[in-house]
Amino acid sequence: MKYVSTRGEGTCYSASEAVIRGLADDGGLFVPESFPKLSVPLESLKGCGYREIAYEVMKLFFDDYTEEELKGCINAAYDQKFDTEEIAAVCEHGGQFFLELFHGPTIAFKDMALSILPHLLTVALKKNGIKEKVVIMTATSGDTGKAALSAFADVENTKIIVFYPKGGVSHIQELQMVTQKGANTKVVGVSGNFDDCQTGVKKMFSDPALKDLLAENGYRFSSANSINIGRLIPQVVYYVYSYVKMMESGVLHGPLNFTVPTGNFGNILAAFYAKKIGVPIGKLVCASNENKVLFDFFKSGTYDRNRDFILTTSPSMDILISSNLERLIYHSVGDDADKNAKLMKELAEKGVYSVDESSRKFMDDFVGIYATEDQVKETIRNIYEDCGYVIDTHTAVAAFADKENKKNDRGVSVVVSTASPYKFVGSVLNAIAPDRVGDDDFDMADRLCELSGVPIPPAVTSIRNAKVLHDSVCSPSEMEKTVTSWLAIS
Ligand SMILES: *Cc1c(COP(=O)(O)O)cnc(C)c1O
Numbered sequence: 001m002k003y004v005s006t007r008g009e010g011t012c013y014s015a016s017e018a019v020i021r022g023l024a025d026d027g028g029l030f031v032p033e034s035f036p037k038l039s040v041p042l043e044s045l046k047g048c049g050y051r052e053i054a055y056e057v058m059k060l061f062f063d064d065y066t067e068e069e070l071k072g073c074i075n076a077a078y079d080q081k082f083d084t085e086e087i088a089a090v091c092e093h094g095g096q097f098f099l100e101l102f103h104g105p106t107i108a109f110k111d112m113a114l115s116i117l118p119h120l121l122t123v124a125l126k127k128n129g130i131k132e133k134v135v136i137m138t139a140t141s142g143d144t145g146k147a148a149l150s151a152f153a154d155v156e157n158t159k160i161i162v163f164y165p166k167g168g169v170s171h172i173q174e175l176q177m178v179t180q181k182g183a184n185t186k187v188v189g190v191s192g193n194f195d196d197c198q199t200g201v202k203k204m205f206s207d208p209a210l211k212d213l214l215a216e217n218g219y220r221f222s223s224a225n226s227i228n229i230g231r232l233i234p235q236v237v238y239y240v241y242s243y244v245k246m247m248e249s250g251v252l253h254g255p256l257n258f259t260v261p262t263g264n265f266g267n268i269l270a271a272f273y274a275k276k277i278g279v280p281i282g283k284l285v286c287a288s289n290e291n292k293v294l295f296d297f298f299k300s301g302t303y304d305r306n307r308d309f310i311l312t313t314s315p316s317m318d319i320l321i322s323s324n325l326e327r328l329i330y331h332s333v334g335d336d337a338d339k340n341a342k343l344m345k346e347l348a349e350k351g352v353y354s355v356d357e358s359s360r361k362f363m364d365d366f367v368g369i370y371a372t373e374d375q376v377k378e379t380i381r382n383i384y385e386d387c388g389y390v391i392d393t394h395t396a397v398a399a400f401a402d403k404e405n406k407k408n409d410r411g412v413s414v415v416v417s418t419a420s421p422y423k424f425v426g427s428v429l430n431a432i433a434p435d436r437v438g439d440d441d442f443d444m445a446d447r448l449c450e451l452s453g454v455p456i457p458p459a460v461t462s463i464r465n466a467k468v469l470h471d472s473v474c475s476p477s478e479m480e481k482t483v484t485s486w487l488a489i490s
Pocket of ligand 1: 108109110143144226261262263264265266267268316317394395418419
């Protein structure tokens with residue numbers, strides 16, 4: 001199994017090399033040269049736990065890791081850090097199925113992949129005889145940052161720097177990050193939006209002079225963003241796992257649809273990869289908030305980021321440049337890197353590109369639906385009033401889209417639930433009990449606990465009185481300087 005760049009750099013890399021590099025030198029993303037197939041029938045996975053299924057899936061993509069290495073990574077990642085033995089829980093509420101991916105240490109789905117990434121990376125460095133220290137550099141719309149910080153804090157031979165949009169994340173999200181301990185961690189607010197953060201980080205990754213400067217000082221960059229295959233592939237696991245759980249429960253007699261709340265297109269792309277390895281997945285409903293660039297794209301074939309950036313109550317999906325879409329585009333043009341590179345150049349230069357009919361046909365399984373802020377609020381309230389189940393704002397975007405899609409699709413579907421309602425407690429409370437909204441997120445968490453009966457997770461209680469350890473803020477143009485002075489190499 002080799003990985004190549006979506007932009008045609010031409011070199012092939014092993015899985016472990018691709019994990020270390022994160023992004024290809026030409027700015028492209030690594031994709032598998034061809035898709036493997038599950039080596040066992042899905043039927044035979046009935047009764048298997050998360051870790052077993054994780055091995056069956058990941059061994060296909062990380063084939064230069066030995067069985068012992070890969071199982072070691074899996075066992076170290078999916079353990080008591082998760083508050084349920086199932087790791088990912090499938091449940092039914094009010095006639096909808098939910099795949100809860102927020103049972104990890106930072107209560108968002110990013111934990112599903114980030115809890116294993118440091119292990120995959122550490123093994124990869126050893127395998128490839130790399131002596132340099134790895135600098136993990138990450139842009140976050142709120143959830144990746146904390147999940148990556150908590151995963152990499154005090155991991156030997158690594159340093160981690162996280163850029164988040166100052167004012168563009170929830171209060172709890174910000175507190176989670178700025179209270180992060182660990183001598184190797186750094187958190188910086190950027191006076192800009194998530195796209196500014198992501199563009200700044202991508203620019204540094206593909207800057208040869210900066211790369212040389214790092215190398216001279218014994219460092220190299222890697223990425224914990226969802227562009228890294230070390231994030232993407234572990235996300236394929238829970239699609240296979242939830243398919244098997246749905247089979248076990250006997251409700252499934254054909255393909256299964258997934259409705260995914262989408263921002264950077266990593267989560268839903270993993271569902272597409274699950275389909276490619278042989279899971280009978282039907283439609284992939286791409287659920288967007290009011291930043292509905294993907295909805296417009298699936299409707300028209302034109303991707304146009306030239307529009308206002310809207311701050312919504314689902315900040316982790318406030319994104320206008322969905323990085324991982326590049327992988328789908330690449331596959332849709334027949335794995336033609338030149339064609340893809342041309343489109344990405346148009347995106348970078350003009351902020352817009354269009355795909356042709358055959359690409360659109362390739363993407364037939366994707367259905368774009370978006371929810372307005374009012375629809376999000378209403379969805380949270382309706383589900384709570386119907387059955388007492390409380391969902392977060394991101395999940396609500398998907399729950400709404402799922403109901404919309406069901407109007408003309410009778411297939412069984414699963415809503416991917418990406419965060420605990422406690423992470424966005426103000427917006428959630430505003431939907432179910434507006435008279436109980438207050439200024440303090442922790443007081444509101446207490447109220448939500450009374451109303452929902454769901455205990456407040458340790459991820460929230462532990463930051464209640466934690467000390468702020470990071471208070472740096474910079475402009476997008478100062479990001480590089482921030483990195484070099486933190487590493488003391490400028
Ligand atoms: C990151 C995130 C998303 C979006 O996932 P992508 O892989 O970026 O599409 C949705 N919901 C929550 C809670 C997230 O943290």
